[in-house]
Amino acid sequence: MSLEKTLSQIKGSFSDYVLGLTEYAGEQIIHIKGQGVIDVLKTFKDAGFNFLADLTAIDNLTLGGFERFAVVYHLLSHGSAERVTIKAYVPEDNPVLPSIESLWKTADWQEREVFDLFGIEFEGHPNLTRIMNPDDYEGHPLRKDYPRLGRKERYDFPVIDRGIQKQKRTE
Amino acid sequence: MTRVTEKQLETDRMILNFGPHHPSTHGTLRIIMELEGETVTKATPEIGYLHSGFEKLGEDLDFNQYITITDRMNYLSPLCNNVAYALAAEKLMELEVSKRTEYIRVLMCELSRIADHVLNVGMLAVDLGAMTAFLYGFRVRENIYDLFEIATGTRLTTSYTLVGGLMRDIPEGFDKAVLKVLDEVDEVVNDIETLLNKNRIWQNRTKNIGIISKENAISYGISGPMARASGIDWDIRVNEPYSSYEDFDFDVAIALNGDVFDRYLVRMEEVRQSIKICKQSLDKMPTGDVSIDPDLGFNLPPKDEVYNSIEGLIYHFEVTMPNRGMTPPVGEAYVPTESPNGELAFYIISDGNRTPYRVRTRPPSLINYSIFSKLIEGHMLSDAPAIIGSINVIAGELDR
Numbered sequence: 001m002s003l004e005k006t007l008s009q010i011k012g013s014f015s016d017y018v019l020g021l022t023e024y025a026g027e028q029i030i031h032i033k034g035q036g037v038i039d040v041l042k043t044f045k046d047a048g049f050n051f052l053a054d055l056t057a058i059d060n061l062t063l064g065g066f067e068r069f070a071v072v073y074h075l076l077s078h079g080s081a082e083r084v085t086i087k088a089y090v091p092e093d094n095p096v097l098p099s100i101e102s103l104w105k106t107a108d109w110q111e112r113e114v115f116d117l118f119g120i121e122f123e124g125h126p127n128l129t130r131i132m133n134p135d136d137y138e139g140h141p142l143r144k145d146y147p148r149l150g151r152k153e154r155y156d157f158p159v160i161d162r163g164i165q166k167q168k169r170t171e
Numbered sequence: 172m173t174r175v176t177e178k179q180l181e182t183d184r185m186i187l188n189f190g191p192h193h194p195s196t197h198g199t200l201r202i203i204m205e206l207e208g209e210t211v212t213k214a215t216p217e218i219g220y221l222h223s224g225f226e227k228l229g230e231d232l233d234f235n236q237y238i239t240i241t242d243r244m245n246y247l248s249p250l251c252n253n254v255a256y257a258l259a260a261e262k263l264m265e266l267e268v269s270k271r272t273e274y275i276r277v278l279m280c281e282l283s284r285i286a287d288h289v290l291n292v293g294m295l296a297v298d299l300g301a302m303t304a305f306l307y308g309f310r311v312r313e314n315i316y317d318l319f320e321i322a323t324g325t326r327l328t329t330s331y332t333l334v335g336g337l338m339r340d341i342p343e344g345f346d347k348a349v350l351k352v353l354d355e356v357d358e359v360v361n362d363i364e365t366l367l368n369k370n371r372i373w374q375n376r377t378k379n380i381g382i383i384s385k386e387n388a389i390s391y392g393i394s395g396p397m398a399r400a401s402g403i404d405w406d407i408r409v410n411e412p413y414s415s416y417e418d419f420d421f422d423v424a425i426a427l428n429g430d431v432f433d434r435y436l437v438r439m440e441e442v443r444q445s446i447k448i449c450k451q452s453l454d455k456m457p458t459g460d461v462s463i464d465p466d467l468g469f470n471l472p473p474k475d476e477v478y479n480s481i482e483g484l485i486y487h488f489e490v491t492m493p494n495r496g497m498t499p500p501v502g503e504a505y506v507p508t509e510s511p512n513g514e515l516a517f518y519i520i521s522d523g524n525r526t527p528y529r530v531r532t533r534p535p536s537l538i539n540y541s542i543f544s545k546l547i548e549g550h551m552l553s554d555a556p557a558i559i560g561s562i563n564v565i566a567g568e569l570d571r
Contacts, residue, residue, distance in 0.1 A: 024502040025262055052392055053507065053514060054533040063522050072518070074505055074533075078389075078403070081410045085505065106392030109541040117226075132222040132570060141227055142529075148231055 003028060003082045006047040010040055019066050019089065027085060031066060034090040034097035041073060041086065041100055049075040049084060052103075055110035057118045058087075061144035068092035069120055073100075090120060099125040117142040184212065189555060191220050197294065197559065198566025202543075209551050214544045218537075221570040229530030233496060234260050234334045235471065237530060241517075242328040244532060244568045247290060248283035248511045249329045250319070255508040257332035258413055259517035263504040264497070266335050266469060271459040273415040275341055278452040279322070279331060280414075281445040282349070285356055286315040287511035287563075288396075288438040288445075292363060295435065295560035299376045304363045311359045314352045321345060334497070335470045336462035346453045353446050360442050367435070377432040381546040381558040384429060391542040395513025395535055397562065400437045401429035407509040414508075418455070419448050431561040469497045496525040505533075512536055512563055536568040 007030060011018055017036030022029045032040050054074040061068065067089035075084050090097050099122035101107045111122045112131040119140035122128055130137060139146055190201040199220035205213040225244065229237050241252040254276045261268060293308025316326040322341050323329040331338050367373045383393060388401040398405060406423040408416040424440035426433035462470045471490055476483030489495050503520040513535030522528040539562050546558050 025265060025504055027503075027505065029503075050389055053394075054505070054516065054518065054531070056518065056531045056533075058520060058529055063520070063528055074516075074518070076507075078405055083411075083505075083507075085503075104392065105387075105390045106538055106541060109537065113537075130219075132219040134219075141224060146227075148227060 002080065003077075003084055006044060006049070007084075009047070010043055013043070014040055027083065029085045029087060031070075031087045031089065034067075034071070034088045037071070037073075037086075037088045038098050038100060038103070040088075041075075041103055044075055044084065044086070045103055047077075048079045049077045049082075051076040051078055052100075052106055053083070055100075055107055055114065057114045057120055057142075059118065059142065059144045065089065069095055069118060071097060071114060071120060095120040096123055097121075098123050099128075101125055116140070119143065187552070197564055198569070200540075200559075200564060200566060200569070202547075202555070204547075204552065204555070206552060209553070211547050211550055211552055211555070214547045214555075216540065216543055218540070219570050221566045223571065225571040226530055226532065229527055231526060233491075233525050234499070234527065235491075237527070238332060238334075239328065239330045241532075242330055244534070244571060245510065245512070245515075245536070245565050246327055246567050247565055248280075248287040249327060250279040250283045250323075250331055251508065251510040251515065253329060253332040254280055254414065255506065255510065255515050256517045257334055258508060259504050259506040259519050260334045260499075262506050263502060263519050263521055264334070264469065264499045266463060266467070268336055268463060269459045269461065270415065270457040271340075272336050272461045274452050274456050275337060275461065276332065276414050277416065277419065278341075278349070278449055279319075281448045281452070282315050282318060284445045284511045285442050285449075286312045288442050289356070289359065289363075291511075291560070291563045292435055292438055295431075295557065296363075296367065296373075298556035298560050299373070301367065301370075301373065304366050307359050307362055307366075311352070311356050314355060318345075318348060318352055321348060333462070333470060335467075336460075339473075340461045346456070349449060349453060353449055356442065357446055360439055364439055374432065376554075376557055377435060377561075378430055379428075380431045380550065380554050381561060382428065382430045383542065383546065387542065387545070388429070391545075392538045393513070393542060395509065395511070395539070396424075396437045396441060397434055397513065397539055399424060400426045400433040402427045407507050407514060411507060413506065419451050421445075421447050421451075431557050434561040493525070498523060498525060499527075507533070510535060512565070512568075513539055532568075532571055534568045534571060536563070536565045537570075540564050540569060 014036055017032045019031040053076045056072050058070045069090045070087040073086040099111055111125055114120050115128055116130040116132050117140055185206045187204045187206055189204055191199040201217040203215045204211050225240050238253055241256045242249040245252050289308040290312045293305035297305035320326050323331045383401045385402050388398050388403055404425055409423055421444040424437045426437050472483045472486045477487045499521045501523045505516055505518040507514050507516040515535050516533035518531040519527050520529040547555055
């Protein structure tokens, strides 16, 4: 099934979820609400978009968008060599959306990465733990309000006093 | 009287830490394995030891500066990363580069692919105890790196591309040097195949080890030579051609069993096809410039002009200064490319400033590695190096 047909089918049957359609440089982007992600992605999968190429997120803090966070799915159809981008929006106060690990196993690690770096939670994920940072790490580095210099962490390290250092610091 | 051996032996499960620093882990990765005897019953890969926040860094560096970061991701084929990033940035800014630029990019990518595959097969062989193939592979890899040094100035951190072109043109006589190395590669590939293909130890160690079925490969998002070894006929160079790949005539290597041996065969065949592409690219190399029209305000002037003339220096500053420089449109671009490991893509989102709003790398190493715990289950511990080697995990790209 071609991309346009699938897009119009989704627009028809999931009109509550679909927020809009945009196009940039020849790529179709469909914007949906976070809770509709399984239904929409399942429709795409059944229509031949069999390969989840990439799963990531964007923090729309200063970019502007429907909500603060967008989880982005890049789908590829091996049959028709078409690609489509799906953006699922989740609000800042409750960044939760359903996990699509049941549809594609590759979502397992990629959702963990999004959870680690953006703090977006995935309902129904078998093992939602941090993947890049240590388990006791605080904060989500790829959020736009996370400092780029890492000041907070560095200045919170416990300092061992050895006399001379203390003297120097008080000077 | 019962003999001792007839009694059922009781074994406890043993937890084994494999890595982070183990000679066959190809970087800093750690796997926590549960063993029953020598059989792995469960494996939990732990990654992130090399996480350096490249994606966060990308939000602070402008489009040309970030190219230096892409080198550090996949340090076995940095030129492929340079090209992939430049393609994404060019798509975002809707720039068209010259035909010569595209052909040189293809040449460099294919040389990187040869270097990566030959080294990968060599490393796989040395992990399984075959030293000779490793030395053969390493030798040609060094010769290819010499070519990179001639063209780009360095062996590893090449940073050869710029948004809208290349750092510099290939030097005169480069084609002869390339052809000489390609002949050597051809010989070495034959040598390695003679050493390994019919070697009984090699076959026992690699056949039926770590089998990925076609369905699993798609479900786990496997791409590149690993997917093609499982029978998926998908090569981005053919199916979604970028950078003039449609001009070249080559075959896609496919195997059907999806085990370590097939992945090795696919890689060796891809080296042969890459040699073909390199030769075609040298034959058909168009003449022309390797940078776009300077009036567009995107490309940096040649270094000669910057160092030796005041106009060049002013122009250089016009491009690189924080309040000037290139201003991309608001939008986003995702460009898939066929890197030696699989689908490598950069997803750039721009809000119209001189630095990208977000740069995401689609890392083939991470996504290919996620199937590892499934592959090793039920295999012997000594198969772990074979499977890791055939996945070709590169820690810099895995953790970014």
